[in-house]
Amino acid sequence: MKHIISLMLENEPGALSRVVGLFSARGYNIESLNVAPTEDPSLSRMTIQTHGSDDVIEQITKHLNRLIEVVKVVDLTEGAYTERELMMVKVRAVGKEREEMKRMADIFRGRIIDVTEKSYTIELTGDQGKNDAFLEAIDRTAILETVRTGACGIGRGERILRV
Amino acid sequence: MDTSKPETISAPASSGHTQELTGAEILVKGLQAENVKYIWGYPGGSVLYIYDALYQQDTIQHVLVRHEQAAVHAADGYARATGDVGVALVTSGPGVTNAVTGIATAYMDSIPMVVITGQVPTHAIGLDAFQECDTVGITRPIVKHNFLVKDVRDLAVTLKKAFHIARSGRPGPVVVDIPKDVSFKKTVFEGYPADVQMRSYNPVRKGHGGQIRKALQMLMAAKRPYIYTGGGVLLSDASQELRTLVDMLGYPCTSTLMGLGAYPASDPKFLGMPGMHGRIEANNAMQHCDVLLAVGARFDDRVIGNPKHFAQNERKIIHIDIDPSSISKRVKVDIPIVGDVKDVLLEMIQMIKESSMKPDTSALGGWWETIEGWRKRDCLKYDRANTSVIKPQYVVETLHAMTKGTDTYITSDVGQHQMWAAQYYGFDEPRRWINSGGLGTMGVGIPYAMGIKLAKPDSEVFCVTGEGSVQMCIQELSTCLQYNTPIKILALNNRYLGMVRQWQEIEYSGRYSHSYMDALPNFVKLAEAYGHVGMLIERHEDVEPALREARKLKDRTVFLDFRTDPTENVFPMVQAGKGLTEMLLGSEDL
Numbered sequence: 001m002k003h004i005i006s007l008m009l010e011n012e013p014g015a016l017s018r019v020v021g022l023f024s025a026r027g028y029n030i031e032s033l034n035v036a037p038t039e040d041p042s043l044s045r046m047t048i049q050t051h052g053s054d055d056v057i058e059q060i061t062k063h064l065n066r067l068i069e070v071v072k073v074v075d076l077t078e079g080a081y082t083e084r085e086l087m088m089v090k091v092r093a094v095g096k097e098r099e100e101m102k103r104m105a106d107i108f109r110g111r112i113i114d115v116t117e118k119s120y121t122i123e124l125t126g127d128q129g130k131n132d133a134f135l136e137a138i139d140r141t142a143i144l145e146t147v148r149t150g151a152c153g154i155g156r157g158e159r160i161l162r163v
Numbered sequence: 164m165d166t167s168k169p170e171t172i173s174a175p176a177s178s179g180h181t182q183e184l185t186g187a188e189i190l191v192k193g194l195q196a197e198n199v200k201y202i203w204g205y206p207g208g209s210v211l212y213i214y215d216a217l218y219q220q221d222t223i224q225h226v227l228v229r230h231e232q233a234a235v236h237a238a239d240g241y242a243r244a245t246g247d248v249g250v251a252l253v254t255s256g257p258g259v260t261n262a263v264t265g266i267a268t269a270y271m272d273s274i275p276m277v278v279i280t281g282q283v284p285t286h287a288i289g290l291d292a293f294q295e296c297d298t299v300g301i302t303r304p305i306v307k308h309n310f311l312v313k314d315v316r317d318l319a320v321t322l323k324k325a326f327h328i329a330r331s332g333r334p335g336p337v338v339v340d341i342p343k344d345v346s347f348k349k350t351v352f353e354g355y356p357a358d359v360q361m362r363s364y365n366p367v368r369k370g371h372g373g374q375i376r377k378a379l380q381m382l383m384a385a386k387r388p389y390i391y392t393g394g395g396v397l398l399s400d401a402s403q404e405l406r407t408l409v410d411m412l413g414y415p416c417t418s419t420l421m422g423l424g425a426y427p428a429s430d431p432k433f434l435g436m437p438g439m440h441g442r443i444e445a446n447n448a449m450q451h452c453d454v455l456l457a458v459g460a461r462f463d464d465r466v467i468g469n470p471k472h473f474a475q476n477e478r479k480i481i482h483i484d485i486d487p488s489s490i491s492k493r494v495k496v497d498i499p500i501v502g503d504v505k506d507v508l509l510e511m512i513q514m515i516k517e518s519s520m521k522p523d524t525s526a527l528g529g530w531w532e533t534i535e536g537w538r539k540r541d542c543l544k545y546d547r548a549n550t551s552v553i554k555p556q557y558v559v560e561t562l563h564a565m566t567k568g569t570d571t572y573i574t575s576d577v578g579q580h581q582m583w584a585a586q587y588y589g590f591d592e593p594r595r596w597i598n599s600g601g602l603g604t605m606g607v608g609i610p611y612a613m614g615i616k617l618a619k620p621d622s623e624v625f626c627v628t629g630e631g632s633v634q635m636c637i638q639e640l641s642t643c644l645q646y647n648t649p650i651k652i653l654a655l656n657n658r659y660l661g662m663v664r665q666w667q668e669i670e671y672s673g674r675y676s677h678s679y680m681d682a683l684p685n686f687v688k689l690a691e692a693y694g695h696v697g698m699l700i701e702r703h704e705d706v707e708p709a710l711r712e713a714r715k716l717k718d719r720t721v722f723l724d725f726r727t728d729p730t731e732n733v734f735p736m737v738q739a740g741k742g743l744t745e746m747l748l749g750s751e752d753l
Contacts, residue, residue, distance in 0.1 A: 025304050062488035068308040071363040
């Protein structure tokens with residue numbers, strides 16, 4: 001089952017590699033991983049998307065907690081949460097395609113953020129399913145390049161992860 | 164706690180006027196403040212300033228080993244025997260890579276250690292400098308934590324954190340990597356911090372009261388209870404509390420390889436060691452109990468065998484462990500209690516005293532009868548009548564008979580001799596049996612023994628080893644002479660890598676692929692070449708006199724080369740993948 005694990009960790013060199021090393025050493029999966037400093041520059045917030053049985057996820061969160069630099073761990077999927085991923089897609093856009101691509105971007109509430117004579121770069125934000133759906137909806141041969149941030153999650157309402 | 168900063172550091176322990184010191188001097192002051200008495204190490208380019216600072220003080224004794232692996236093992240052995248943090252010091256590059264085996268050994272058995280490693284100067288890091296390696300990267304998976312100190316101003320706090328992390332919670336080795344320029348740069352030293360708190364690291368000590376109460380109710384209602392204890396009891400120094408609890412309950416008790424001595428082997432409530440080479444009564448009780456209290460043990464594959472087979476019998480499991488990730492890792496647990504073993508056991512004892520809870524003594528009688536039935540099978544019997552060869556078990560039994568009740572430490576290496584020592588030497592006291600259980604590192608025996616002997620000069624230290632293992636750190640005989648750490652080495656020399664040979668006999672149809680050692684050294688002459696005493700023992704009747712004579716040579720290291728029966732195997736044996744009760748009891752089962 002898919003899980004989104006959020007963690008706060010000390011913003012120190014090497015902290016990221018400890019997390020990644022833990023996953024590879026113990027044979028856990030990482031589907032996507034996203035990390036950046038928070039409003040408190042001494043802390044980083046990391047979102048890991050993974051999958052596994054309940055037992056495996058329990059071990060993952062326990063082992064993450066065991067890392068000295070990890071301050072807090074929460075499995076967002078245990079409660080209500082919101083998930084977003086940023087995707088940028090560069091597509092071929094010549095002739096009739098230009099109109100079609102613009103329309104598709106509008107339908108998916110994407111924005112065109114770069115334009116050339118032959119291409120558009122479209123920015124899309126949504127859960128991963130939506131971004132997948134966009135890629136399915138457009139002509140695959142028109143896709144020149146895609147880049148995705150991976151899932152980024154936050155609890156709903158009063159569910160707050162802070163130190 | 165103030166959470167705006169990553170850590171809060173309390174006032175320095177030693178106030179006084181501030182002074183400018185080099186990193187190396189600060190390091191030494193920190194080690195002194197941590198009450199470090201011994202460092203095992205080996206100098207090299209990157210640590211010369213540190214060695215220079217060590218030269219100019221006399222409270223810490225440095226021991227120059229002959230190989231960095233042994234430095235870490237010796238510090239590890241010292242930590243296992245005393246409970247203090249062991250300290251090793253090595254140089255960058257090869258110094259570190261040589262130390263890796265020692266660090267991994269300590270990590271697998273949760274031994275508190277601080278390993279200080281030299282590093283190339285900060286400006287040279289990443290440029291493939293001479294004797295450079297990514298120490299933090301290489302050691303990351305085998306340490307509790309590691310640090311690269313890039314600024315001399317961070318050194319004192321980092322060292323404090325290193326000791327704090329190493330000894331608290333589930334202990335473990337911590338590496339502090341110090342670039343050469345950090346060791347010679349000067350900074351104002353305002354004293355070594357007395358304490359450090361980290362917002363990201365706050366191990367629990369006290370167990371959850373409600374869980375403990377539930378556990379006790381379950382324990383009291385048990386018809387076939389069993390107490391399974393591991394290395395955590397020793398690490399927590401909870402041997403006394405364990406004894407009190409077991410005696411209050413009257414329940415059968417077992418200790419794993421790592422936990423031997425926590426409960427006295429000579430007590431009838433002790434069923435011996437469980438596991439792959441465990442006793443019938445210990446393994447059967449594990450399988451057939453209805454309530455299992457696991458104390459500082461981790462349901463290791465060498466202890467419970469095939470987990471599917473283990474799960475065939477229904478039982479309730481209570482698990483006390485300081486590390487939540489040890490709980491429900493291999494075996495699903497019904498009542499987890501996260502906390503320090505000593506604290507939790509104390510609370511259990513207190514609760515029993517304050518309540519009217521009583522064990523179900525009538526059910527217990529039947530359970531003990533069953534256990535006695537298993538015990539009667541005397542699974543550790545061997546061909547005692549055969550005195551035409553030296554049986555390795557006989558050597559260990561003789562050593563035990565001679566040293567029982569005395570101030571003695573036994574170290575071992577890894578293999579058959581290790582299992583025989585664990586099976587036939589009845590450990591009655593904690594921290595007296597020193598071996599590498601988790602990683603199973605051959606070569607630890609001599610460094611462990613010399614590490615202990617240095618700290619415990621009045622105790623007798625025996626290293627039970629094999630002719631294979633002992634050659635992996637044999638160079639340390641030289642260190643034993645230089646630092647006057649007279650140990651007694653008992654090599655159970657069967658000319659084979661015995662445990663490998665045993666597996667090949669049982670599982671590979673007797674194809675002894677590369678398990679026979681031809682061209683062994685003359686160990687007697689080797690010991691003499693190193694300045695020690697060597698003894699060759701080839702006959703059964705010479706075993707006891709030889710041991711007696713060796714013990715008389717109190718101030719000499721003695722190498723006893725026992726030529727033992729090359730065909731002897733360790734029994735009982737649970738083959739890999741088999742269930743705990745599917746034991747081979749002797750060669751007749753093969």
